[in-house]
Amino acid sequence: DAGVIQSPRHEVTEMGQEVTLRCKPISGHDYLFWYRQTMMRGLELLIYFNNNVPIDDSGMPEDRFSAKMPNASFSTLKIQPSEPRDSAVYFCASSRQGRNYGYTFGSGTRLTVV
Amino acid sequence: DAKTTQPNSMESNEEEPVHLPCNHSTISGTDYIHWYRQLPSQGPEYVIHGLTSNVNNRMASLAIAEDRKSSTLILHRATLRDAAVYYCILRDVNPNAGKSTFGDGTTLTVKP
Numbered sequence: 001d002a003g004v005i006q007s008p009r010h011e012v013t014e015m016g017q018e019v020t021l022r023c024k025p026i027s028g029h030d031y032l033f034w035y036r037q038t039m040m041r042g043l044e045l046l047i048y049f050n051n052n053v054p055i056d057d058s059g060m061p062e063d064r065f066s067a068k069m070p071n072a073s074f075s076t077l078k079i080q081p082s083e084p085r086d087s088a089v090y091f092c093a094s095s096r097q098g099r100n101y102g103y104t105f106g107s108g109t110r111l112t113v114v
Numbered sequence: 115d116a117k118t119t120q121p122n123s124m125e126s127n128e129e130e131p132v133h134l135p136c137n138h139s140t141i142s143g144t145d146y147i148h149w150y151r152q153l154p155s156q157g158p159e160y161v162i163h164g165l166t167s168n169v170n171n172r173m174a175s176l177a178i179a180e181d182r183k184s185s186t187l188i189l190h191r192a193t194l195r196d197a198a199v200y201y202c203i204l205r206d207v208n209p210n211a212g213k214s215t216f217g218d219g220t221t222l223t224v225k226p
Binding site: 045093102 | 160163205
């Protein structure tokens with residue numbers, strides 16, 4: 001199993017541009033989570049999906065952020081327009097449903113908005 | 115969301131055991147205790163989890179207090195590769211019941 005795959009690993013963009021982060025969860029996992037990590041705020045849960053349906057997006061900072069999961073093997077997190085304060089490492093994680101499973105995280109996308 | 119409290123940092127000598135504490139006094143009956151660690155420049159990595167009984171796996175042991183208000187992650191022989199940030203979180207058996215919140219974790223330094 002290749003694990004949770006995120007792309008790109010690094011993204012540098014100018015303020016105002018649209019940014020799309022991608023995630024491929026582990027096959028068979030029912031849950032997908034998007035986290036953001038900064039020095040100031042630590043790991044923050046932005047949104048999570050169950051069977052491709054968004055369950056809780058209360059962590060999405062504002063309307064500039066949107067996430068989709070069109071099928072069980074792909075999810076995107078989009079920021080439009082991007083701002084310097086969005087600079088962070090964005091992690092995707094997936095999990096099976098049930099008591100015996102933890103999260104598996106991807107390697108993250110380091111986003112820098114200049 | 116039920117919260118956890120961990121010391122900001124701990125130090126250990128290589129080859130010695132390490133006990134990383136976590137307080138979760140507001141834990142509910144359906145919350146599992148999960149531990150993750152994050153090595154530099156990597157995503158968090160699952161370590162171990164449990165509900166009521168102590169748990170062992172190849173990475174670590176988890177000791178859970180009888181009242182479940184605290185737990186301890188035990189690394190039996192710390193190595194330099196165990197230097198990381200360790201997070202203790204609570205996860206409801208029904209994930210749709212609420213979010214798991216990562217706190218600041220404990221930064222473990224292992225000295226040779």
